[in-house]
Amino acid sequence: MTQENNNILPPDEAADRVWELAEKIDICMFTTWDGEQQRSRPMSARVRREENAIYFLTDLEGHKLQEIERYPHVxxxxxxxxxxxxxxIAGDAIVSNDRAKIEQLWSAFDKAWWDDANDPQIRLLKVTPEDGEVWDSPNKLIAGAKMLFAAATGAKPEMGDTAKVDL
Incomplete structure (x- = not known):
């Protein structure tokens, strides 16, 4: 999709949609840089727009903590x-051992990895967003119809809303 084939959202609406989608979808691909290549892994996001933060619970073991320490932009x-x-969403991440925040964010879902919020292996990742992008397209049926019409007429299909915004 190119920007010419999309409706550009106003910044306030784009920011709202980025935050709403992040909260609704929950699991995101969390991407770090190790100095040579990107590394992505699925993680459950605790989206807190009122704090301008996205939190993750993670284990003390693993490469991502060292990657974030060297290259905090994620x-x-x-x-x-x-x-x-x-x-x-792109932003800077920090790792902490904020036990009160870990306890506050703890959910039953986390029992898949740790016994409880007091597990000393749990660390808190906090991402402070800098900017975000959203692509909000029509559903599959409408998108398919638009592409068929475009193929038949030679016109470029309008495939939905898009925007990049500072958060």
């Missing part, structure tokens, strides 16, 4: 393929 990508909606 990218988070959410995809709702069924609804053809996508959001990306």
């Amino acid at each position: 990218s988070l990508a959410w995809a709702d393929n069924g609804a053809h909606r996508y959001a990306v």
Whole structure:
């Protein structure tokens, strides 16, 4: 898709949609840089717009903590393929051992990895967003119809809303 084939959203609306999609979709691809290549992994996001933060619980073991320490700029990508909606947030990440915040963010879902919020292996990742992008396309049926019409007429299809915005 090129920008000419999309509706450009106003900044306030784009920011709202980025935050809404991030919260709704939950699991994102959390991407770090190791100095040579990007590394992505799926993680459950705790989106807190009122704090201008996205939190993750992670284990003390693993490469991502060392990568963030050296290269704190990360990218988070959410995809709702069924609804053809996508959001990306880039920002800086920090790692902490804030036990009160870990306890506050703890959910039953986290029992898949740790016994409880007091596990000493848990660390908190906090991402402070700098900018985001949103692609909000029509559903699959409408998108397909638009592409068929474009193929038949030679016109470029309008495939939905898009925007890049400072957060």
